[in-house]
Amino acid sequence: MARREWLYGRQAVLAALQAGRRECYTLLLKEGILAKGIVADIVEAAIERECEVMYVRPAELNRRVGTVHHQGVALWVSSYPYLHEGELLQRVEDAGHDALVLILDHLQDPQNVGNVLRTAEVAGVTAAVLPKRRSATITPAVVNASAGAVEFLEVALVTNLARVVELLQERGVWVYALEAVDQAPLYWEVDLLGPVGLVVGSEGEGVSRLLRERSDGILRIPMWGRTSSLNAGVAGALALYEVRRQRWQQALLPEGMSPPLRRKGSSPVT
Numbered sequence: 001m002a003r004r005e006w007l008y009g010r011q012a013v014l015a016a017l018q019a020g021r022r023e024c025y026t027l028l029l030k031e032g033i034l035a036k037g038i039v040a041d042i043v044e045a046a047i048e049r050e051c052e053v054m055y056v057r058p059a060e061l062n063r064r065v066g067t068v069h070h071q072g073v074a075l076w077v078s079s080y081p082y083l084h085e086g087e088l089l090q091r092v093e094d095a096g097h098d099a100l101v102l103i104l105d106h107l108q109d110p111q112n113v114g115n116v117l118r119t120a121e122v123a124g125v126t127a128a129v130l131p132k133r134r135s136a137t138i139t140p141a142v143v144n145a146s147a148g149a150v151e152f153l154e155v156a157l158v159t160n161l162a163r164v165v166e167l168l169q170e171r172g173v174w175v176y177a178l179e180a181v182d183q184a185p186l187y188w189e190v191d192l193l194g195p196v197g198l199v200v201g202s203e204g205e206g207v208s209r210l211l212r213e214r215s216d217g218i219l220r221i222p223m224w225g226r227t228s229s230l231n232a233g234v235a236g237a238l239a240l241y242e243v244r245r246q247r248w249q250q251a252l253l254p255e256g257m258s259p260p261l262r263r264k265g266s267s268p269v270t
Contacts, residue, residue, distance in 0.1 A: 003078075003079040004025065004076060004077065004078055004079065005076075005077065005079060005139075005140055006064060006065045006066070006074045006075065006076055006077075006140060007074065007075045007077055007140050007143055007144070008065045008067060008069070008070035008071070008073065008074045008075075008140060008144060009069070009070060009071050009073070009143075009144040009147075009148075010038045010039065010042065010071045010072075010073055011038070011144075011147040011148045012140075012143045012144045012146075012147065012148040012151075013027070013042055013073050013074065013075045013148070014038060014041055014042050014045060014148060015143075015147070015148025015149065015151040015152065016075055016077055016143070016148065016151045017042065017045035017046055017048075017049055017051070017075070018045060018151075019151040019152050020049070021081050021151065022077040022078045022079075022080070022081065022151075023077060023078035024046065024049045024050075024051040024075065024076075024077055025051065025052065025076040025077065025078075026051065026052045026053075026054060026075070026076040027042065027043070027046040027051050027052065027053045027054070027073070027074075027075050027076075028054055028055075028056050028061055028064065028065075028073065028074045028075075028076070029043070029053065029054070029055050029056070029072060029073055030055070030056070030057075030058050030061050030070075030072035030073070031055050031056065031057055031058070033055075033072045033073075039072070039073065042073055046075075051075075061074060069144070080137075080138040080143075080150075080155070082138070082155055082156060082157040083127060083154055083155065083156040083157075084156070085156065085158055085164065085167075087156070088127050088129065088154075088156040088158075088164070089167055089168075089171065091126055091127055091154060092126055092127070092168060092171055092173060092195070093171055095126045095195070096195070097194055097195060098126075098195070098247075099126045099173060099195035099196070100123070100124070100125045100126050100195075100196055100197075100198075100240070100243055101125065101126055101127055101128070101129060101168060101173060101175075101196070101197040101198070102116070102117075102120045102125050102127075102128040102129070102197075102198055102200065102236065102240065103128075103129045103161060103164070103165065103175070103197055103198065103199045103200070103211075104116065104128065104129065104130050104131075104135065104200055104232075104236075105131075105161060105199055105200065105201045105202055105207050105208055105211055106131055106134050106135045106201075106202040106205070106208070107135060107136055107200070107201075107202050107232055108134070108135060108136050108202060109136065109232075110136045110139060110141040110142045110145055111141075111145045112136075112231065112232045112233050113130075113135075113136040113142050113145070114141070114142045114143070114144065114145020114146035114147075114150070115145060115146070115231075115233035116200060116232060116233040116236040116237065117142070117146050117149060117150050117153055117155070118145075118146040118147055118149040118150075119233065119236060119237040119240060119241075120149075120153060120236070120240060121146070121149040121150065121152055121153040122149065123237075123240040123241060123243075123244055124244075125153070125240065126154070127153075127154040127155065127156055128153060128154070128155045128156070129155075129156045129158055129161065129164055130155060130156070130157050130158070131157075131158060131159070131160075131161050132157050132158065132159055133159075137157060138150055138155060161211060162210050162211060162214050165197065165199075165211065165214045165215065166214065168197050169214075169216070171195070172194075172195050173195040173196065173197045174192075174194065174195065174196055174197070174216045174217075175196075175197035175198075175199065175214070175215045175216050176190065176192075176196065176197070176198055176199065176215055176216060176217050176218065176219045176239075177198075177199040177201070177207040177211060177212050177215040177217075177218050177219070178198065178199065178200055178201065178207070178218075178219050178220075178221065178235050178236070178239055179201065179206055179207050179212060179218045179219075179220070180206070180220060180221070180223070181218050181220055182220075184217075184218040184219060184220040185217075185219065185220065186219070186220055186221070186222055187219040187220065187221055187238065187239050187242050188242050190217065190219060191246070192242060192243045192246050192247075193246055193247060193250055196243055198219075198236065198239050198240065198243070199211055199215060200232050200235060200236040200239075201232065202232070219239060221235055221238055221239075
């Protein structure tokens with residue numbers, strides 16, 4: 001039988017029901033919870049999905065879910081529907097010039113992963129890529145941290161990130177690593193038009209040496225304070241929105257004109 005799990009948190013549960021990408025089995029509600037607002041939306045969506053609805057005591061809800069941070073709701077569902085490598089590459093090819101891929105290099109904090117994937121979904125990325133080992137994957141904690149955004153996001157779980165980067169590059173994707181390298185250009189100085197992949201490194205180690213070497217360039221986010229690094233989710237958000245800003249700016253220019261940016265491949269890889 002396929003793995004099943006409890007999703008929890010009102011936004012996460014509602015998103016899973018609305019996205020419709022997982023099988024839905026049982027909705028648990030805390031006894032006494034008022035069926036209004038988002039809770040009413042959850043119950044309505046569960047009924048539409050022909051999902052069993054049950055009211056249980058708070059202690060029973062805590063026991064089943066394994067946390068008290070469930071906001072009175074939990075949903076018993078099938079496992080997260082990851083993309084296979086081939087599906088990822090097909091989506092990138094289908095997106096063509098507009099492809100935007102986020103690659104998370106062994107982030108282990110579920111809160112960080114959830115935060116950056118929430119931004120990725122809002123920014124309309126083509127897909128996100130996670131490694132199978134030494135990384136937080138799409139657990140219920142990550143779904144909750146993303147406020148359910150990952151339920152609408154395409155996420156690939158892969159064995160070898162470096163191989164995936166090479167396969168993306170073969171399909172015309174320019175891959176940039178976000179790293180604090182002094183001689184690297186600032187992230188707004190590089191041409192991020194066309195198909196782009198962004199690599200965000202782990203909380204402690206940053207981007208791995210192999211992925212830095214495989215990338216087409218490094219992008220630097222400036223820091224003026226005394227702290228030496230940014231939260232991975234914040235760094236990823238800044239870069240994703242710079243890609244969107246450049247594409248929006250390009251769309252406003254007369255046909256044939258380009259914004260005054262560095263050309264691709266001009267950033268150093270160290």
